[in-house]
Amino acid sequence: MTPDAIEPVDDGRADHLVGLRLPDLSLASTAGDTVHLPTYVPGRWVLFLYPRTGVPGQPEPAGWESIPGAKGCTAEACSFRDNLAELRLAGAATVAGLSVQSTAYQLEAARRLHLPYPLLSDSEGRLTAALRLPTFAASGMTLLTRMTLVVDAGIISRVFYPVHPAEGHAEVVRDWLLANPVQAPAG
Numbered sequence: 001m002t003p004d005a006i007e008p009v010d011d012g013r014a015d016h017l018v019g020l021r022l023p024d025l026s027l028a029s030t031a032g033d034t035v036h037l038p039t040y041v042p043g044r045w046v047l048f049l050y051p052r053t054g055v056p057g058q059p060e061p062a063g064w065e066s067i068p069g070a071k072g073c074t075a076e077a078c079s080f081r082d083n084l085a086e087l088r089l090a091g092a093a094t095v096a097g098l099s100v101q102s103t104a105y106q107l108e109a110a111r112r113l114h115l116p117y118p119l120l121s122d123s124e125g126r127l128t129a130a131l132r133l134p135t136f137a138a139s140g141m142t143l144l145t146r147m148t149l150v151v152d153a154g155i156i157s158r159v160f161y162p163v164h165p166a167e168g169h170a171e172v173v174r175d176w177l178l179a180n181p182v183q184a185p186a187g
Contacts, residue, residue: 008069008162013134014147017159023130028103029118030110038154041093044182045151046173049098050076051143053109061139069146072166081115083170090177096120100144148173
């Protein structure tokens, strides 16, 4: 478990997400392109939302350790990195991370952590507003609350919320994918 991580409680702020279609938005990606969310992957994929990655040597926002679910972004990103092949075998065509940080900021973490998947930037808050995603405030920033979405053909089919602990979360998602394979269309 991430040291000092405080377990969040399910406050119901993500209950409305299952069954929603991803909005007609494109977001900048650390892969150097933009991702059109509804058509990003024709099948099943995983999008994990995280508050923010820090930069080594720079302090965390004031009070960070006392915010339930805030700590653990690096551990979670590494968990998805280390389990990417297993997630794909379990049925996820790909994985992507999402935060409100700028792509330039996210690039530092993507390179430092050797992430084999893109991080998407919602720095303008368009996806956050369109889906009414849960957020919290820290040091004057509005940040996403940690959660993971399983997307099937552009529709959110599963929400993991709250996520705790952050490290090892990819294994929880993998196990769900294995237990809930995509159903082939009838006909």
